[in-house]
Amino acid sequence: MTEKNQPELSKLCVHSITTKPWSLTESVEKFQAAGVAGISVWQDAAKAIGLKEAKTLLANSDLDVVSYVRGGFFPHANLEHRQKAIDNNKQLIDEAAEIGAPLLVLVCGAEPKQLLSESRKQIQEGIEAILPYAESNNIKLGIEPLHPMYADTRSAIVNMAQANDMAEKIAHDLVGVVIDVYHLWWDDQLESEIQRCGKHDNIFAFHTCDWNVPTTDMLRDRGLMGEGAIPARQIREWVEAAGFNGCIEVEIFSNHFWSKDQDEYLMQIIEAYKNYA
Amino acid sequence: MTEKNQPELSKLCVHSITTKPWSLTESVEKFQAAGVAGISVWQDAAKAIGLKEAKTLLANSDLDVVSYVRGGFFPHANLEHRQKAIDNNKQLIDEAAEIGAPLLVLVCGAEPKQLLSESRKQIQEGIEAILPYAESNNIKLGIEPLHPMYADTRSAIVNMAQANDMAEKIAHDLVGVVIDVYHLWWDDQLESEIQRCGKHDNIFAFHTCDWNVPTTDMLRDRGLMGEGAIPARQIREWVEAAGFNGCIEVEIFSNHFWSKDQDEYLMQIIEAYKNYA
Numbered sequence: 001m002t003e004k005n006q007p008e009l010s011k012l013c014v015h016s017i018t019t020k021p022w023s024l025t026e027s028v029e030k031f032q033a034a035g036v037a038g039i040s041v042w043q044d045a046a047k048a049i050g051l052k053e054a055k056t057l058l059a060n061s062d063l064d065v066v067s068y069v070r071g072g073f074f075p076h077a078n079l080e081h082r083q084k085a086i087d088n089n090k091q092l093i094d095e096a097a098e099i100g101a102p103l104l105v106l107v108c109g110a111e112p113k114q115l116l117s118e119s120r121k122q123i124q125e126g127i128e129a130i131l132p133y134a135e136s137n138n139i140k141l142g143i144e145p146l147h148p149m150y151a152d153t154r155s156a157i158v159n160m161a162q163a164n165d166m167a168e169k170i171a172h173d174l175v176g177v178v179i180d181v182y183h184l185w186w187d188d189q190l191e192s193e194i195q196r197c198g199k200h201d202n203i204f205a206f207h208t209c210d211w212n213v214p215t216t217d218m219l220r221d222r223g224l225m226g227e228g229a230i231p232a233r234q235i236r237e238w239v240e241a242a243g244f245n246g247c248i249e250v251e252i253f254s255n256h257f258w259s260k261d262q263d264e265y266l267m268q269i270i271e272a273y274k275n276y277a
Numbered sequence: 278m279t280e281k282n283q284p285e286l287s288k289l290c291v292h293s294i295t296t297k298p299w300s301l302t303e304s305v306e307k308f309q310a311a312g313v314a315g316i317s318v319w320q321d322a323a324k325a326i327g328l329k330e331a332k333t334l335l336a337n338s339d340l341d342v343v344s345y346v347r348g349g350f351f352p353h354a355n356l357e358h359r360q361k362a363i364d365n366n367k368q369l370i371d372e373a374a375e376i377g378a379p380l381l382v383l384v385c386g387a388e389p390k391q392l393l394s395e396s397r398k399q400i401q402e403g404i405e406a407i408l409p410y411a412e413s414n415n416i417k418l419g420i421e422p423l424h425p426m427y428a429d430t431r432s433a434i435v436n437m438a439q440a441n442d443m444a445e446k447i448a449h450d451l452v453g454v455v456i457d458v459y460h461l462w463w464d465d466q467l468e469s470e471i472q473r474c475g476k477h478d479n480i481f482a483f484h485t486c487d488w489n490v491p492t493t494d495m496l497r498d499r500g501l502m503g504e505g506a507i508p509a510r511q512i513r514e515w516v517e518a519a520g521f522n523g524c525i526e527v528e529i530f531s532n533h534f535w536s537k538d539q540d541e542y543l544m545q546i547i548e549a550y551k552n553y554a
Contacts, residue, residue, distance in 0.1 A: 112490045112506035116463065148463040149426040152490045152506040158463050186393065186425040186435050213389045213429045218495060229389035229429040 012273050013038030013066045013247035015207075016045040019262050020253075024049050026262075028061050034266055038064035038247045040205075043092065046099055054099050066103065066247050067142065067178075067205055068096035073109035074126030075119035075156060082122060085109070089130045093139045103140040103204055105178050110156040119156035124166055127175060134174050142178035142204040143167055147186075149218055160184060160193035167202045176204035179239055180251065182211060182222060185230040191238045198242025206239050207251045208232050208277050220253045224268060226276030233276055248277050289550050290315030290343045290524035292484075293322040296539045297530075301326050305338050311543055315341035315524045317482075320369065323376055332376050343380065343524050344419065344455075344482055345373035350386035351403030352396035352433060359399060362386070366407045370416045380417040380481055382455050387433040396433035401443055404452060411451050419481040420444055421455035424463075426495060437461060437470035444479045453481035456516055457528065459488060459499060462507040468515045475519025483516050484528045485509050485554050497530045501545060503553030510553055525554050 014036050016027050024045040031039055039058070046054040046068075058065050071092040076082045089104075096104045108123040110116065127141060134141050145163040146155035157163050163177045177197050184190050197203050210228035215221050225232045236248060250269055257265050291313050293304050301322040308316055316335070323331040323345075335342050348369040353359045366381075373381045385400040387393065404418060411418050422440040423432035434440050440454045454474050461467050474480050487505035492498050502509045513525060527546055534542050 110506075112488075115508060116465070147426065148424065149492075149495075151463040152488055152492070162465065186428040188393070188439065211389075211429055215426075215429070215495065218426075218492065229387075231392060 008274055009035045009270065010037050011246070011248050012036050012270070013040055013064070013249040014266075014269060015040045015042065015069065015249060015251040017042045017069070018250055018252045018269070019266060020258050021262050024054055025057060028057055028063060030263065030266060032061055032063055034270060036063065036270075038066040038249070040067040040069055040105075040249055040251070041065060041099060041101060042069045043095065046095065051095055051098050058099055064247065065099060065101045066249060067105050068092065068099065068101035068103070069105045070107045071104045071141075072106035075109045075111040075114070075122040077111050077113045082126065086126055086129045089126070090133045093130065093134050093137050096139050097137040101139075103142050104134070105142045105144055105205065107144055107146065108155050108157050110151055110153055112152045116151060116156040120162065120166070123156060124169065127166070127170060131170070131172060131174065140174045140176065140204055142176055144178035144180060145183055147183040159187050159189070160197065161189055164193055164197050164200070164202065167197075168200055176202040178205040178207065179203060180207035181230050181232050181235045182207070182209050185211065185235065190235065194238045194242050198244065201243070203239060203242060203244040205246060205249060206236065206244060207249045208236065209250065209252045217255065220255045222252045222254050224252065224272040225250075226272050236277060248273065250277070285551055286312045286547065287314050288523070288525050289313050289547070290317055290341070290526040291543075291546060292317045292319065292346065292526060292528040294319045294346070295527055295529045295546070296543060297535050298539050301331055302334055305334055305340060307540065307543060309338055309340055311547060313340065313547075315343040315526070317344040317346055317382070317526055317528070318342060318376060318378060319346045320372065323372065328372055328375050335376055341524065342376060342378045343526060344382050345369065345376065345378035345380070346382045347384045348381045348418075349383035352386045352388040352391070352399040354388050354390045359403065363403055363406045366403070367410045370407065370411050370414050373416050374414040378416075380419050381411070382419050382421055382482065384421055384423065385432050385434050387428055387430055389429045393428060393433040397439065397443070400433060401446065404443070404447060408447070408449060408451065417451050417453065417481055419453055419455035421457060422460055424460040436464050436466070437474065438466055441470055441474050441477070441479065445477055453479040455482040455484065456480060457484035458507050458509050458512045459484070459486050462488065462512065467512065471515045471519050475521065478520070480516060480519060480521040482523060482526060483513065483521060484526045485513065486527060486529045494532065497532045499529045499531050501529065501549040502527075503549050513554060525550065527554070
């Protein structure tokens with residue numbers, strides 16, 4: 001624990017999936033020892049050790065539990081599947097509450113058989129359907145716009161403007177937006193939409209990483225900050241200028257990094273965070 | 278030539294790269310025999326048989342030569358490379374003129390070392406630099422916005438709004454926009470930006486295909502119309518409602534289809550065109 005309380009790292013959060021080869025137990029130990037301030041917990045990591053064990057582990061650590069990842073996937077061509085998605089999201093709210101995460105990140109979903117506008121309508125209906133349950137558990141819901149390359153099945157919400165629109169339409173303290181540089185860096189409206197999001201107190205979380213040049217896999221080839229095309233620090237500055245004061249979350253899916261020594265990788269994450277995030 | 282002059286196919290154009298295993302000579306013969314109305318010629322296909330041979334081949338066919346593909350790639354971190362890109366585009370204008378193509382499609386480029394806004398500035402400078410040369414050769418220049426997943430190196434212009442902005446700023450009869458459903462289907466401003474483009478007489482070309490679900494390769498896994506998530510016919514209707522009266526160009530990069538019998542594939546293209554384009 002020699003590195004604990006490095007002031008430079010006081011806002012650094014790492015997602016459990018970033019160091020996927022580690023169990024949640026290992027991630028918690030290693031992150032804490034390295035001076036990382038927070039963790040966002042993916043469902044698979046929590047379930048692999050059991051939710052009760054995860055709860056105890058996190059409660060006994062010094063790490064802030066920043067979010068639980070991930071709910072959403074509301075749109076479907078048939079009603080029965082949409083209802084199942086709502087039930088599943090309630091379950092995820094329970095899990096978030098159990099492990100002590102204040103925020104459930106929503107990857108909102110898309111149904112390729114229907115128009116994106118119809119999917120967005122179903123997303124709004126889904127969020128509104130789970131909102132009373134989120135309220136009674138005091139769990140925030142973060143709409144995460146995804147890169148347009150995921151518009152077929154993962155998210156009909158593809159930019160900040162759409163996420164802002166939806167959060168403002170639902171207009172509830174527990175509903176806001178999760179900003180991820182990977183999904184949004186290409187958008188020339190990003191700075192102004194971040195400002196808008198901040199004005200409505202809707203910036204709930206901030207995720208960072210980089211876009212590899214070239215990118216060899218649409219899902220699992222994200223880079224460390226500073227390695228690619230994304231001006232990650234500039235986007236962080238916009239988010240903080242808009243009033244966000246929370247953790248900077250490193251969320252990297254990478255077959256490359258997952259194949260490496262995870263202790264060394266964690267040190268690389270910390271260096272990249274200090275220099276480029 | 279039994280299928281020639283099928284009225285249903287009077288607007289169907291196929292890109293030479295769509296049937297990449299065929300030489301340009303084979304493509305021209307086969308397209309014409311199948312009743313296809315037009316062809317867009319990729320540089321590699323023309324150069325493989327020689328530009329003079331390509332010119333004669335196309336002049337002697339009944340196919341409309343719709344466009345020459347592709348110029349652009351203007352942004353670079355250093356000036357010398359930007360000048361080389363300008364020279365290269367002039368060469369491409371010569372080649373388009375030689376084979377009788379009225380339009381050079383521009384994949385505008387991006388430089389990951391700099392902001393997208395800087396790359397867009399360099400794109401505009403590049404187009405303005407080649408415009409007198411395009412004018413003297415009477416070759417139109419079509420700005421093609423590309424999907425944001427290509428924003429790192431292929432195009433800093435990632436939606437119709439940016440393409441419209443640039444075409445309207447340059448404000449020249451020879452500069453317009455190439456609309457491709459693959460790149461733009463996710464954009465909720467697409468219909469209104471198509472209308473805007475039409476009002477300025479800036480719709481120079483229309484490309485169609487589909488987005489496979491899932492997509493397994495970021496470059497070479499496009500689908501036939503009707504196979505995936507894109508409402509291709511709806512977008513065509515928007516384009517035609519905005520005044521476009523030109524060919525519907527099928528542009529598909531696909532390792533899958535390139536590995537198949539190209540005669541059968543061409544029949545599939547025609548069926549997909551009739552039913553879904």
